[in-house]
Amino acid sequence: MSALVTAMQHGLHGCEVCGLLSRPARGETEGHCPRCGCVVEFRKPDSIQRSWALLIAAAVCYLPANLLPVLTTTTAAGPESDTIMQGVILLWSPTGWPLSLIVLFASIMIPSAKILALAYLLITVQRGSATNSEQRIRLYRLVELIGRWSMVDVFVDAFTASLVQLQPLMSVSPAPGLFFFAAVVVLTMLGVESFDPRLIWDSASAKEIRHARH
Secondary structure, X not given: OOOOOOOHHHOOEEOXXXXXXXXXXXXOOEEEOOXXXXXXXXXXXXXXHHHHHHHXXXXXXXXXXXXXXXXXXXXXXXXXEEOHHHHHHHHOOOOOHHHXXXXXXXXXXXXXXXXXXXXXXXXXXXXXXXXXXXXXHHHHHHHHHXXXXXXXXHHHHHHHHHHOEEXXXXXXXXOHHHXXXXXXXXXXXXXXXXXXXXXXXXXXXXXXXXXXXX
């Protein structure tokens, strides 16, 4: 059985934009894609360290994002602040339940799932796991795809704050929780972007080579 050989072992690197395999100049570890001109390199430098740093920062911001109010509504009766979960409960009604579910998934479930998924990918790569590589790649692509939808709640709150300004009768303004939530979204997106999925295949390739030698 022949060992699995990666493009890097042949001195080739792939463009993450157009997918073209090319060979860098002699003695160089990075260059530019001859097809689209984007910078290409064998592996993202310090990928694991940067991803962990961004992931930990996102996890730290996740708690205040859910515990602190995201919007403050000021009426004649006085100011009232609501957290994300309180907003989900207030939106739940015979006509408003679809929006309530969207906010629940986009604001609570998706960010937490992204944090857990990225932590799983980082841990398995650092442990040199060579199993379930295809499933982990699918997980990475799924996290990368749905990550942008985490901004739905930020957009909803921002539009609400800008549209509902009926002063002096009523006004809506963002609260501290919204800024922490936006930080969670941005940090998780940057963490996923910093992670190099090619590291998943490195362990599988090394295992195949060891088996071939024995």
